[in-house]
Amino acid sequence: MFFAPLAAASIARAADFEVEAETIGQGYQLRQCDDAGRCDTLLDRRRLTQYLNLHAFRILPDDWTGPRHDRNHLYFTSSLRFDTDFGNYLNAPASGRIPELPRAQSADEFQLLYAVLGGVDMFGFLDFQLGRQIVFDLMDFYSFDGLDVKVRLPWWVALEAWSGLEVRDEAPIASPIYELDGTSRGSRDAATCLRLAVGRPGDPCPDQHDMIAPTFGFAFESWGIQIFHGRLAYRRTFSDTAGRTAGDGLPPQGFNEEKLSYTLNANLGSFRPFGGLRYNLMLGALDQIEGGVKLGFAAGHSVLGEYIYNAPSFDGDSIFNVFAVFAYNDLRLTYTTPELGDGLRMWASGFVRFFNDSTADVHALPACSPMPCTPANPPDNRTATPATDSEAVGVTAGGRYKLSGRGHVRADAYYDNGFGGLRVGGDVSGRHQVVLDKLDLEGRLTLIHFEPDLQKQNGFEATSFGAQAGALYTMTQGVRLHLLVEENNNRYYNYQLRAIALLDLTFLR
Amino acid sequence: MTAALLVTMLFLQADGPSRVIFPEQSLPLRFSHALHLKKNIACDYCHTKAPESTEARDFLIPAEEACSDCHPIDRAQPFKVAKVAARCDACHPGWQGQGQPPRVSVPTPHLKFNHKIHVSRGIACQQCHGDMTKVELATRAQMPRMATCLSCHVGGTKAPSRCGICHLLQPAGTVQVEYAEGKLAPSGAIRGDAHTPSFRKDHANVARNDEQYCLNCHRKDECLSCHNGVLKPFDFHGNDYVSIHSVDARRDSIKCQACHRLQTFCVGCHQRAGVAQDVSSGLPTAPIMRQIKFHPDGWVQRDLSGQPLTGFKTDPNHHAWQAQRNIRACAACHREQTCLECHMSASMAPLPWTKIKGNNPHPPNWVESGRCSTLVAHNKRVCFKCHATIDNRALACMP
Numbered sequence: 001m002f003f004a005p006l007a008a009a010s011i012a013r014a015a016d017f018e019v020e021a022e023t024i025g026q027g028y029q030l031r032q033c034d035d036a037g038r039c040d041t042l043l044d045r046r047r048l049t050q051y052l053n054l055h056a057f058r059i060l061p062d063d064w065t066g067p068r069h070d071r072n073h074l075y076f077t078s079s080l081r082f083d084t085d086f087g088n089y090l091n092a093p094a095s096g097r098i099p100e101l102p103r104a105q106s107a108d109e110f111q112l113l114y115a116v117l118g119g120v121d122m123f124g125f126l127d128f129q130l131g132r133q134i135v136f137d138l139m140d141f142y143s144f145d146g147l148d149v150k151v152r153l154p155w156w157v158a159l160e161a162w163s164g165l166e167v168r169d170e171a172p173i174a175s176p177i178y179e180l181d182g183t184s185r186g187s188r189d190a191a192t193c194l195r196l197a198v199g200r201p202g203d204p205c206p207d208q209h210d211m212i213a214p215t216f217g218f219a220f221e222s223w224g225i226q227i228f229h230g231r232l233a234y235r236r237t238f239s240d241t242a243g244r245t246a247g248d249g250l251p252p253q254g255f256n257e258e259k260l261s262y263t264l265n266a267n268l269g270s271f272r273p274f275g276g277l278r279y280n281l282m283l284g285a286l287d288q289i290e291g292g293v294k295l296g297f298a299a300g301h302s303v304l305g306e307y308i309y310n311a312p313s314f315d316g317d318s319i320f321n322v323f324a325v326f327a328y329n330d331l332r333l334t335y336t337t338p339e340l341g342d343g344l345r346m347w348a349s350g351f352v353r354f355f356n357d358s359t360a361d362v363h364a365l366p367a368c369s370p371m372p373c374t375p376a377n378p379p380d381n382r383t384a385t386p387a388t389d390s391e392a393v394g395v396t397a398g399g400r401y402k403l404s405g406r407g408h409v410r411a412d413a414y415y416d417n418g419f420g421g422l423r424v425g426g427d428v429s430g431r432h433q434v435v436l437d438k439l440d441l442e443g444r445l446t447l448i449h450f451e452p453d454l455q456k457q458n459g460f461e462a463t464s465f466g467a468q469a470g471a472l473y474t475m476t477q478g479v480r481l482h483l484l485v486e487e488n489n490n491r492y493y494n495y496q497l498r499a500i501a502l503l504d505l506t507f508l509r
Numbered sequence: 510m511t512a513a514l515l516v517t518m519l520f521l522q523a524d525g526p527s528r529v530i531f532p533e534q535s536l537p538l539r540f541s542h543a544l545h546l547k548k549n550i551a552c553d554y555c556h557t558k559a560p561e562s563t564e565a566r567d568f569l570i571p572a573e574e575a576c577s578d579c580h581p582i583d584r585a586q587p588f589k590v591a592k593v594a595a596r597c598d599a600c601h602p603g604w605q606g607q608g609q610p611p612r613v614s615v616p617t618p619h620l621k622f623n624h625k626i627h628v629s630r631g632i633a634c635q636q637c638h639g640d641m642t643k644v645e646l647a648t649r650a651q652m653p654r655m656a657t658c659l660s661c662h663v664g665g666t667k668a669p670s671r672c673g674i675c676h677l678l679q680p681a682g683t684v685q686v687e688y689a690e691g692k693l694a695p696s697g698a699i700r701g702d703a704h705t706p707s708f709r710k711d712h713a714n715v716a717r718n719d720e721q722y723c724l725n726c727h728r729k730d731e732c733l734s735c736h737n738g739v740l741k742p743f744d745f746h747g748n749d750y751v752s753i754h755s756v757d758a759r760r761d762s763i764k765c766q767a768c769h770r771l772q773t774f775c776v777g778c779h780q781r782a783g784v785a786q787d788v789s790s791g792l793p794t795a796p797i798m799r800q801i802k803f804h805p806d807g808w809v810q811r812d813l814s815g816q817p818l819t820g821f822k823t824d825p826n827h828h829a830w831q832a833q834r835n836i837r838a839c840a841a842c843h844r845e846q847t848c849l850e851c852h853m854s855a856s857m858a859p860l861p862w863t864k865i866k867g868n869n870p871h872p873p874n875w876v877e878s879g880r881c882s883t884l885v886a887h888n889k890r891v892c893f894k895c896h897a898t899i900d901n902r903a904l905a906c907m908p
Contacts, residue, residue, distance in 0.1 A: 016680035020730075024740055030751060033783035043782065049739050053730060057680045075681070079730060083739065089781060100777030113733060120682060121671070134729065138717045141736065141767060169773060176773035177738055184772035184844055208890070221719075224670055226663040229700070229719050241890060249898030254888030263718040265700055272701030274714050284883030290714060294701040302703065304711065310761070312836050316888035319845050319895065324836040325872040328761070336705045347707050353760065355834040387805065387825035390834070392760050400706045410706070419835075420760030427747055446748035452755045454831070457805050466748025488749035496749070500740070508680065 020053040021505045028486075028498035030089065039492075044087035053079045073122060078115035078131075081175065099185035111175035114143070125152045132167060134178060138261040138276045138288065139235055143167035143178040144215050158221045166213040166237050166256070180237070180256055182314025182321070183209065206243025208317055213239040213256055229265045256316045258282045270296035280313050283321060287311040300338025307331055326356035343402030353392040355419050388453045392418030407432030407440070421453040422461075429468075440472040442484075464490035478506040526652045529691045531618050534649055537611035539602050542641040552634045552641075559634075562624040566617040569624075576600070618652070619688055620675050632661075655696070672725045684726045695726075709744055713764065736768045759838040766837075775841040785842035803842075804828065809851075833872065845894065853895050881906035 026047045033039035059074040083102070090101060102108040118129040127150040134143045146164015153159065169176035169185070217235035222228060237256040244250045263276040271293065278288035292306035311327035314320045334349035394416025401409050413426035425448030433440045444467070451461035470484035482502040487495055545555070553560050555571040562569055573582060580593050587597040587606025594600075601610040627637070635641060637653040644651060658675060661668040672678075677685040686693040697703030700722060702715045716723050716732075723732075735742050741750060745763060758765055758775075769775055779785035784803055807826035832839050839848075852870045875881050885892060885907050892904060 018680065026740070028751075030778075030782050032781070039783070047739075055681065057682065077681075077728075077730070079733065081737075081739075098777050098780045100773055101781060113737075114729070134733065136717065136720055136732070136736075176770060177768075179770065179773065181766060181770045181772055182840065182845075184776055224663065226659055229722070231719065250893065251889040254890040256888070258887060265715070265718045267700060272697075274701065274718060276714075276718065282884060282887040284879045290717075292714060294697070296697065296701075296703075302697070302705070306714065314840075316884075317891055319848060319891055320836050320840055321884060321891065322875075323832050323839075323848065323870055325833040326835075328835065334707060334711065336707060345706055347705065349707070351762075353762070387807075388831070392762070394762070398706070416756075416760075416762070418760075420758075420762070421756040423753065423756045429743075444743065444748060448747075448749070448753060450753050450756055452759070454759070454805060455755075455803060458803065462752065464749040464752055468743070468748055486748055488752070490749065490752060492752070502740070 015059050016057045017509045018053075018055040018057070019505075019507045020051065020055075021503075022051040022053075023501075023503045024049040024051075025501045026499070027087075029493075029496050031492055042493075042496075043089045045089035046086040048082075048084050048086070050082040051079060052082075053077075074117075074119050076115075076117050079113040080173075081111045081113055082109055083111065084109045107173070108169075110173050112173045113175055113177075126150070127152075132174075135162075137231070137233060138263050138278050138290075139233065139259050140180075141178045142235075143175075145171065146215070150221075152223055156222055156225050158223045160219040160221060160233075161217070163216040164214070166215045168209055168213065170207075170209050180315035182318025185209070208239070208242045211239040211242050213237050227267045230263065232260075232262045234260050254316055255282050258316075261288075272296070280311075282316050283313055285311060287313045287327070302336045304334040304336075305332070328356065329354045339402075343408075344399060345401075346397070346399040348395070348397040350395040351393065351416075353419065355390045355392075389418040392416060392420055394418075394423075403430075403432055406436070419453065422449070422451040424449050438474055442468075442470045442472070444468040462490040462492060464488055478508065480504040526649055526654055527693065527696075528649075529688050529693045530620055531649045531652045532616040532690045534616065535612070535614040536646060536648060537602065538613065538646060539600055540646045542644045542647055546642045559624050560628045563626075565620045565622040567624075568615065570613060570615060619677055619685070619690075619693075621673075621677065622675065681728050683724070683728055686726055693726075709742075710763075713767070738768050738774055758841060759835065761835065761837060765841075771837060771840040772844065776844060779842045829870070832870075849895060876902075876906045878906070 024047075026045075026049075028045055029042040030045055031039055032041040032043045034041060054076070055078070056076045059076065085102070112132055114132050114134050116129045116131040116133050118127070120127050122128070129148045130146075132143065132145045133148060134141065135148075136142070144162070144164040144166050146162060148160065148162035150158055150160040165171070166179065167174045168179045215235065215237040217233060219231055219233035221231040221233075236258045238253055239256055240253050241250050244252060258281040259278055260281060261276065261278040263274075265274040266272065272295075273291075273293045275291035276288065277286060277290075279285070280287040287310070289309035290306070292304065295303045295305075297303075308330040309327055310330070312320070312324040314324070330351060330353045332349060332351035334347060336347040337345055339345050394414065396412065396414040398410065398412035403409065407430065409428070409430040411426065411428045415424045416422070417424075425446065427444060427446035427448075429442070429444035431440055431442040446466040446468075447463070448466075449461070449463040466486060466488040468484065468486040470482065473481045473483075475481065480503070482500075482504070484500040484502075486498040486500075488498075489495055555575045556569050557571070557575065558567060559569045576582060580599075581589070581591050581595045582597075583589050583595065584597075584606065586595075587604075589595045597604050597606045597610065604610045637657055638647075638651045641647065641651070662670050662674060668674075672684050673682070679685050684693070694704040695702050700715055700719070702708070702712070702722075734740075746754070757763055765771070765775075776785065805826040808828045828839075848870065851868050871881075872878070885904055889904065896902060
C-alpha cells in the first residue's frame, strides 16, 4: 500500500530519455619551431574526445500544472566530456611542462560541461535551472554552478536572478572553456604571485585561481512583445585573496568582473534594428557597443548593416586590463539575395575596422628606461607612427546553389588586408546526398594566399592549397559516422594531413 | 503596432506559406469559391466539419454529398446536362466517369490547429484564410502565414504565444524543424533572424540579445557542439586554418573568444608549437633566448639581460603600439608574466634572470584616469602584480 502512490505516479509520468554518445578522433600535424629557430619539425597531435550526454525531458506529468501539453515542465540535461591527446604534442619541451596543456592521464581530462535540473513554465510563470550551467548573452559565454530563476510577470516583464560559483579550471571536473579570460595556470608562478609582491619570494606561491569565485546577477527582460525585446542584466564575480596574512597590505577581496549590459531588438516590419551596450563597472568604461539594422526588401532581398565597438577587458586579476587602452571600431555591411531561380542564393559583405592609434597620447607620460627619469635619462616621447596598418578592410562574396533538395554547391571568394595582414583566396565546397537518408558525400577545395603583417622578416607569407573530402553515413536511426580527410600543401608542407572521424549515437526512449 | 504587423505580413506574403508546414497538394479539381460566395453560401454549408474540427489532420474538404445538395450529380450519367452543373468533369477536369476520379491529396500540415476553438472565439474564416470572394480553387495559398497567427498569438494576453501552441515539439520542448519536406527555418519575421547561408556567421547579434528565443528551436547542446574548441566548424575554419589563423586572430575578425579562451586555449598550443616564447615555464629558470623572432626588429628595446637592442620607443615596430591597440593578440601567446619581465615596478625585487624592471606601461594620465581609480576600487590585487604593497604609487589613484 505504501508503494501504491509511487506506482501510480510512474504510470502517469511519461518522461523521455535521451542518451547521446559522440566519439571524435582527430589526427593532424602542427609545425613546431625549436629554440634554434628551425621550424621544420612536425608535431603529431592525435586527439580523442568523447561526449556522453544524458537528458531526461518531461519528468513531471504533462498536466502537472495544467493542460499544457506543448512544453516539458521539468527536465535534466548534462554533458560529460573526456578529452585527451596522444602523440608527441604533449611531450614536455626542454623548458619544462606547459601548464596550459592538460596532463595526460589526469583528472583534467574529465570535464562536466553542464548538468542542469531545470523547469520551464512551472505554474505558468516560472523557469529555473539548478546545477552547472552555461549562459551566453552580451556579457559573454559564461559558466557557473548555482541556481538561476526567471519569473515572468504580467505586463510583459520578466525578472531573472542567479547566483553560484564561477566554473574555473580548478573546480571539480571542470573545463576552462568559459572561464574569465586573462589569467592562466602559467601565470601562477613566482613572477606573478602575491607572495613575491609582499617580499616573501621563498614562500609557497598561493594560487588565486584556487579560490572560489562567487557570482551573482539579475536581469529585467521584456517578454511576449512581438515587435520589441529588451534585456538589462547585471553580473558580479568576486573572490577572496589567496594566501593573505594580517598586515601584508593585500586586500581581503577583489572583483573578477562587474558588468551591466543592455540589449534591444525591435521588429518594425522590414526594418529591424538591434543593438547592445555593455558597461564594465570594474573598468569604468563601456567595453562593448553593437548596433545595426536589418532591412528586408520585397522578394526577399536583405541588407544587414552593423557597427561594433569593442574594447578588450579581462578577469579583474589580469594586468592586461591595464595595458588594453584602445578599442576598435568596426563597420560592416552584408547583402543577401533571395533564392533565385532553382535555389541559387548569393551574398556579399564588406567590413572596415579601425584600430585606434592616437600616437600623440601613447606614452605621453614620462617613460624612461630605466626609471626614474633624470636629466641624463630623459623621457622618451613617441614621435613615430606604428609600422603596421591601423585599419583593416575586407570583402567577401559567395553563392550557394541547392542541388534538387539533396545537397548544395557553394563558392566563396574573399580579400582582406590591413591590420593583421593580407588574406586573399577562395574556396568551392559541396555536399550531396547520394543515398537518400543514408549517405552524404562532401568536398572542399581552397586556394588562399596569406601574409601575416608582423612576420614579414620571417617570410611567413605563403600560398596554400587545401582539399577536403568527407562522408556522412547514417547506419540506422540515431547512429551516424562522419569521416573527413583534409590535405594541405604550401611551401612549409609538402603535405599536411588532418583526419577526423566522428561517431554519433543517439538513443531516445 | 498594427501597421508594423501589416508591413510584416505584406513582406511575407510574397513568398507564400511554408512548403514545410503546408506540403505541396494535389488538387485535380475545378471549383470557384468566388461563384459560390456570390450566392451567399456560407463556408460551413460545404465545410461542415470545419467548425467542430480540433486537429490539423482533419480532412475538411467537402465530399461529393455536400455538393449533391445543389448539384444533381448522378454517377450513372457522367455527362448529365442540368440547370446546375452536374457533369463529372465540371468539378473533375478530364474525368469521364470511369473508375475513380483523380485523387485529391492534401498532406497533413505539420502544425497543431483547432478550428473549434477559433470558431468559438468568433474568429471569422476570412481572418485566417483571407478574402475568398475572388478566389477560384483554394490551394496552399489560402493557408495562413505565421504573421497572421501572430496578430493574436502574441504576448499571451489575447491568445497563448508559446511556440508549441501551433508547432509540433520535440521531447526536449523545442520546435520540431526536420521534416521529410525539408527543414523549417525562421523567415526572419520575428527577430530578423532569417537563416540565410551567412546566418551561421552573423547569428551573434540575435543570439546574444535573447538566448531564450533561440532555445525555442535549438537545444543548448547544439550551441555547444560548435562553441567548444574541439572540432573546427569548416565554414569558419576552412582548409589549412592552422597556417592562416594568425591573420584572423590578430584582427579579431571572428570572435575567437566565443570558442577559445586566449589564456587557457591559445597560449598552451602556441608554447608547444614554439611560436610563443616561454620566458619562464614553472619557477624561475634561465631564460631561453630564442633565435627565431616572431616579432619584427625594434619590437623591444633591450633583451632580458638589459643589453640594448635595436628598438626604441619611437620605433614604428615597438610592441607598445600593438599591445595598446589590440592586447588580445598578445594574450594569445603570452602570459602576464611575460609583461612583468620588464614592466614590474622598480620597487619590486627583480626577477632572477632579468635586469630590466620598472618600464612604465601605463597609458597616458593613468593615475588621473577614472579607469585607474575604478580598477583599484574593485580589485587592488591586480596592482600588486607589478607593484609592491609598500609602493605608494600602486594605489596613487585611489580616491
